[in-house]
Amino acid sequence: MTTLLLQPCSSHGSGRAVLCSIDPLTQADHSSVVTIASSDAVLVVxxxxxxxxxxxxxxxxxxxxxxxxxxxxxxxxxxxxxxxxxxxxxxxxxxxxxxxxxxxxxxxxxxxxxxxxxxxxxxxxxxxxx
Known part of the structure; x- marks a missing residue:
């Protein structure tokens, strides 16, 4: 979670965040799905x-x-x-x-x-x- 979501969404991050890596119910890997957060985005976890x-x-x-x-x-x-x-x-x-x-x-x-x-x-x- 830290490297895929929290660091990219931090004030000094790239904004290139992965919102879900491994789905806990299906075990499907979504780590290649990248979302671009705008510089004024608010991350709610x-x-x-x-x-x-x-x-x-x-x-x-x-x-x-x-x-x-x-x-x-x-x-x-x-x-x-x-x-x-x-x-x-x-x-x-x-x-x-x-x-x-x-x-x-x-x-x-x-x-x-x-x-x-x-x-x-x-x-x-x-x-x-x-």
Whole structure:
């Protein structure tokens, strides 16, 4: 991500960015598809573990979306039903939620965020901090 997207989109970058290298669902390689960003472009990056130390320095502004673990589990299982089938809930319960807990414990994304939004009620997001 750093060399294909973040460095090219930085203030001193070429603007020649790759928006997706390997599609996580299909495993298709898109690394040869280059998009040219204009000099006044704004890059918005969405990622579950976006404040990890190795990439956190690249962000000018950080927004953290929060939701109750039960809500996250339900939404993720519903979203991933098409490709994970009956394993979708177990996948989120046994893999994604523990990974999120570890990330929160090790990185502390709430302290790094400029704004924290409670997204538990999807139709009524609430600013919690910022």
């Amino acid at each position: 969405d990622g579950v573990f976006a404040f990890r130390p190795e990439i956190n320095e690249h962000w000018d502004f950080r927004i953290r979306l929060e939701a109750l673990p039960e809500t996250s589990l339900r939404r993720g299982a519903e979203r991933d039903q098409d490709w994970a089938g009956s394993e979708a809930e177990a996948l989120h319960h046994e893999r994604y939620l523990p990974a999120e807990r570890l990330y929160v414990a090790e990185v502390g994304p709430l302290r790094l965020a400029d704004v924290v939004i409670d997204n538990t009620v999807f139709s009524r997001p609430q600013i919690m901090q910022g």
